[in-house]
Amino acid sequence: GESVGLHLPTLSVQEGDNSIINCAYSNSASDYFIWYKQESGKGPQFIIDIRSNMDKRQGQRVTVLLNKTVKHLSLQIAATQPGDSAVYFCAEILNSGYSTLTFGKGTMLLVSP
Amino acid sequence: EAQVTQNPRYLITVTGKKLTVTCSQNMNHEYMSWYRQDPGLGLRQIYYSMNVEVTDKGDVPEGYKVSRKEKRNFPLILESPSPNQTSLYFCASSALGVDTQYFGPGTRLTVL
Numbered sequence: 001g002e003s004v005g006l007h008l009p010t011l012s013v014q015e016g017d018n019s020i021i022n023c024a025y026s027n028s029a030s031d032y033f034i035w036y037k038q039e040s041g042k043g044p045q046f047i048i049d050i051r052s053n054m055d056k057r058q059g060q061r062v063t064v065l066l067n068k069t070v071k072h073l074s075l076q077i078a079a080t081q082p083g084d085s086a087v088y089f090c091a092e093i094l095n096s097g098y099s100t101l102t103f104g105k106g107t108m109l110l111v112s113p
Numbered sequence: 114e115a116q117v118t119q120n121p122r123y124l125i126t127v128t129g130k131k132l133t134v135t136c137s138q139n140m141n142h143e144y145m146s147w148y149r150q151d152p153g154l155g156l157r158q159i160y161y162s163m164n165v166e167v168t169d170k171g172d173v174p175e176g177y178k179v180s181r182k183e184k185r186n187f188p189l190i191l192e193s194p195s196p197n198q199t200s201l202y203f204c205a206s207s208a209l210g211v212d213t214q215y216f217g218p219g220t221r222l223t224v225l
Contacts, residue, residue: 008153032212034212041218041219042218043205043216043217043218044156044203044216045216046213046214046215089155089156093212100158100161100171101146101158101214102158102172103148103155103156103157104155105153105154105155
């Protein structure tokens with residue numbers, strides 16, 4: 001997984017800070033959005049999802065915000081911990097069929113103790 | 114333990130030598146998919162399968178084949194690998210469609 005991080009925008013935060021990771025999606029017809037976390041050497045792991053009829057959804061320490069007007073998603077992580085260090089991807093699904101997923105390029109989050 | 118397994122995890126091969134990367138899931142999932150991940154390009158879908166004997170192309174299917182003869186297995190076949198297929202490959206599965214996929218650990222392939 002180490003080469004996954006090359007060429008990615010990076011967000012560096014201190015432990016305990018709140019982190020906000022942004023994503024611009026491409027298709028106004030997209031109906032469903034997912035955030036994934038990918039740690040070094042591992043496959044992507046589901047974090048949280050949101051449907052296009054919602055503006056906000058909260059999970060444990062994470063919140064996803066959706067702004068359909070400007071086609072923008074954000075992932076907020078509260079009280080960021082060193083274990084949150086990873087690459088974060090947003091992904092969109094078109095409402096034409098739940099068969100294919102289009103991933104964004106990702107953001108690397110680095111959390112310093 | 115519920116999991117998606119891939120083999121091999123690492124492979125170095127030469128141009129033109131056929132290879133197969135296996136993928137197996139133990140969750141009785143209907144949907145399985147293959148992705149490749151390249152620096153600066155993110156994850157791109159190669160092929161997917163909605164069920165046994167049903168496969169379809171993703172965004173980058175050229176140079177790849179798949180088969181789905183059993184529900185648990187979804188091998189990725191490179192008949193004549195080329196250097197531009199050097200990449201990190203992930204298999205994924207879910208009960209229904211793409212929304213709750215579980216990803217395997219990845220296979221790093223290098224084609225010389």
